[in-house]
Amino acid sequence: MNRSDRLILAAILMVILVQLVICNYLFFGPMVTLTLLPVTVLFIPLKHSIARTMLEAFLMGLVVDMLSDGVLGLNAAALVPVAFARDFFIRLFVGGDTLVRRDPVTVNKPGWFRMIAMISAATLFFLLIYVPLDSAGERSLGFNAARIGLSLLPSIPVGIVIAHVFSNLNTREQL
Secondary structure, three states, rough: HHHHHHHHHHHHHHHHHHHHHHHHHHOOOOOEEEEEEEEHHOOOOOOOOHHHHHHHEEEHHHHHHOOOOOOHHHHHHHHHHHHHHHHHHHHHOOOOHHHHOOOOOOOOOOOHHHHHEEEEEHHHHHHHHHHHHHOOOOOOHHHHHHHHHHHHHHHHHHHHHHHHHHHHHHHHHHO
């Protein structure tokens, strides 16, 4: 494992720790779920296969589920489809040539507008799976829709900060 891989791994572990603090100590009410994990999945190195990325996403979600007071497997179940769709999001918002060359994902190429769009799409995709699974059919469609919208609002700015950190780490890798 080279130095840049160790830096990315350390950043992923730090995001998991922050997510655990959010899950265990910060309660924003029953309508808001602040999530950092979908953005983290987007920045897993592209040299990893989709299967490996899905396994890493599953393990990230499972660690958060095991060490927080949530339902075991809930984050993992919602994060694996995001990992499966990661290449689609990157192709759509960053460009297919990034996938072909296995370049690190950075803000430099697509710009902040497309990066924010990618973060928003991945987080929305995660929440569209997470919220219905969390409600287990006991909440109405209106409640779930409101919860998705209210959870998306704070998750995007925090995701932008995480994207900035990972983008800086990936830019250093290219130098």
